[in-house]
Amino acid sequence: MRWAALVTFAAGVVAALSVAQLAPGQAIERVRIQRPASPIPESLFLLLNSPPEYSRAGAGSWVGPAYWPRENPALRNTTAMNWEVGYDERPLNTERIALANLTRDWTEDQRAGVSVSHLVGGRVVGTIPGFFILQVERRSAPAELVLAFPIAPRLHTWVRFLLPRPENDSFYVKGSILASSWNRGQALLAMSRVRLEGNLPPSLVSIRRRSGRALGGFVVDMHSHAVVGIPVSLQRRSGSGWRQVATGRTSRIGGYAFRVPPGSYRVRATLDNRFSATSRTLRVRR
Numbered sequence: 001m002r003w004a005a006l007v008t009f010a011a012g013v014v015a016a017l018s019v020a021q022l023a024p025g026q027a028i029e030r031v032r033i034q035r036p037a038s039p040i041p042e043s044l045f046l047l048l049n050s051p052p053e054y055s056r057a058g059a060g061s062w063v064g065p066a067y068w069p070r071e072n073p074a075l076r077n078t079t080a081m082n083w084e085v086g087y088d089e090r091p092l093n094t095e096r097i098a099l100a101n102l103t104r105d106w107t108e109d110q111r112a113g114v115s116v117s118h119l120v121g122g123r124v125v126g127t128i129p130g131f132f133i134l135q136v137e138r139r140s141a142p143a144e145l146v147l148a149f150p151i152a153p154r155l156h157t158w159v160r161f162l163l164p165r166p167e168n169d170s171f172y173v174k175g176s177i178l179a180s181s182w183n184r185g186q187a188l189l190a191m192s193r194v195r196l197e198g199n200l201p202p203s204l205v206s207i208r209r210r211s212g213r214a215l216g217g218f219v220v221d222m223h224s225h226a227v228v229g230i231p232v233s234l235q236r237r238s239g240s241g242w243r244q245v246a247t248g249r250t251s252r253i254g255g256y257a258f259r260v261p262p263g264s265y266r267v268r269a270t271l272d273n274r275f276s277a278t279s280r281t282l283r284v285r286r
Helices: 094-100 179-192
Strands: 018-023 026-032 045-049 055-058 061-068 077-088 107-120 123-136 143-152 155-165 195-197 214-220 231-238 241-249 255-259 263-271 275-278 282-284
Touching (some): 045 077, 045 155, 077 179, 094 143, 094 155, 107 143, 107 179, 123 179, 143 179, 155 179, 241 255
Parallel strands (some): 107 195
Antiparallel strands (some): 018 026, 045 195, 055 061, 061 077, 107 123, 123 143, 143 155, 214 255, 231 241, 231 263, 263 275
16 A cells, blocks of 8 residues: 655546537536535536546546557557546545545555645635545556545535556557556546536625725635625614615625725625625724
């Protein structure tokens, strides 16, 4: 068993609803995350970006370049990579979630922490700490990799890559790359391209006094990433209750600002009319 040092990947995500061809031999698949019983927005997706020399062969399957034995170039087949997206609600840490979703009883090759890129509107708002485990069939070439990372306080998503071909090290990919080396490398490359796309629910709304009679703050999610372009409402204390006095939207960095007369205020941020977070109360004096 070999333990890899902590590494950071700008990770790429995805799913099986629509497929866009990027270039010859490369595909992106975009999958909506659908967990009705979990606190997940409707506009959240996983993006899976195939390695450059693979293309889509069917649901959950990519095929890559040819391989053959050096002594018999006529005996050819194409490399293959299967992928699957799933979810795990068990109260386990991320490393154990990755381990629990392996499907083969093979030899561990690598395990390490990774950073998965989180995008909103095509812009990276932060990275999510994840974990991967890569295992290989003993004295053979097939490989399996599982990447897991949290997307809600009690929910992980995982992506599994299984590379069944080439079958053993009597084969060379493109006539020169040893089969086992190819499968391990392509599994790691596919994992590094996983991304999460879309706002996660607001978790914290900060509020503070700015210059003059302005107040402002930021809306962030459970990972302290900006929640972008969502409605915010400014509420002023009125007697024993609150009255909405202004509305706006968070900026591309999750910020907001309002000009106000003296009074006591709070700000409420809402996503999909389903998720919300409210700031503390701030008193603005003359």
